[in-house]
Amino acid sequence: MKHLELTPRLQLLADWVRPGAKLADVGTDHAYLPVWLLLHHRVEHAIASDLRQGPLERARQTGRAWQVHDLDLRLGDGLSGISPDEADTVVIAGMGGEHIAAILAAAPWTRDGCHTMLLQPMTRAQELRSFLADNGYAVVREALVRDRGTLYPVMEVRAGEMTLSLGQLHAGVQVTQDPLGERYIIEKIIRLQGAVAGLNRSAAPEDRERADRLRDIITALLEMREEWRYAQCR
Ligand SMILES: C[S@@+](CC[C@H](N)C(=O)[O-])C[C@H]1O[C@@H](n2cnc3c(N)ncnc32)[C@H](O)[C@@H]1O
Known part of the structure; x- marks a missing residue:
């Protein structure tokens, strides 16, 4: 069977998922990330969730194409259809920073200290960092990844406190340590x-x-x- 290759952006997210995690990929679209993680036996369970039927159907097709039969598909807005005990790792990637912030704001259990969020804003990352700092989240790791010529920030977030300088708000929490x-x-x-x-x-x-x-x-x-x-x- 052909090898499922992730883009550098999705691969970095996959590399940051703790082995044995219970994953929820919110806004999954093609579900490449959860399917790759299930194929490589990196996660115990994977929910692939999307707001719309079209992307969820693409997710189903990816699962079928790679003969991954245990992909847990969910139709729903943000984390509304996922309960806190179903996932310990939440990925929200490929959306605007303000949109990711709104999804987290609607699910306060994401800052209960039992969950890790892997966030990858495509735009307005500063709005997401500002929301996180004001709402009891801390960025514990942040890195840049280059994908098709564009640099994207990827953040690992948990419950916690953080104070950011103006520069960190706009360029990233650990940008001075980042090769890019x-x-x-x-x-x-x-x-x-x-x-x-x-x-x-x-x-x-x-x-x-x-x-x-x-x-x-x-x-x-x-x-x-x-x-x-x-x-x-x-
Ligand atoms: C650009 S795709 C990103 C796909 C994948 N996560 C990635 O990073 O490549 C964004 C997906 O998020 C979904 N989406 C947008 N708002 C959402 C919400 N509130 N809840 C769940 N999914 C949402 C869209 O339907 C779309 O499939």
Whole structure:
């Protein structure tokens, strides 16, 4: 049988799943991650859940194609159809950061200390980090992964306390230790500089204020870049 190969983004998530875990993959779409984990006997049980019927049907087809018969398929919004004792590891990947935050907010049991969340926001990661810091979660590990030319953050999250600097909020909790950190910080700075240039063309006071806030973020990111360089020399 052909080998099921994960993309680098999904492979990093798979590598972070504790062996023997009870997994819930929320927003599973094709269910490549849970099917790979079941095929490699890495998990005790895997729920593949999605909001919509179409993706869930794709998940079913992936299970069939790889002759994985114990994939537990669920139709539902976020974690609403999954009870806390059914999973010790929750993966929410491939969605916007604010969407991931909303799914966690609707399932407060995810911060009971018994669960590990593996989160991979495609956009607005800073909104997710801000939600986590304000709601009793801590990022215990964070890494960047390059997939088809784009850098994505992947976070391991548990119940806990954390305080983040402005730079960490925007670039990541452990970005100064990450081999891909400098590239990620520079890409963020370039995007923010573009936004500031656009806002500078406006005379509206709210745009001026927004430009000031973005400049503060750029300054924080430039400091993080220095920290990254310092960390690489040690
Ligand atoms: C881009 S796919 C990501 C697939 C896979 N997790 C990945 O990272 O490659 C996003 C999936 O999330 C599902 N989704 C969006 N909102 C959801 C929600 N509130 N609850 C469950 N699934 C959701 C969508 O239907 C879609 O199948």
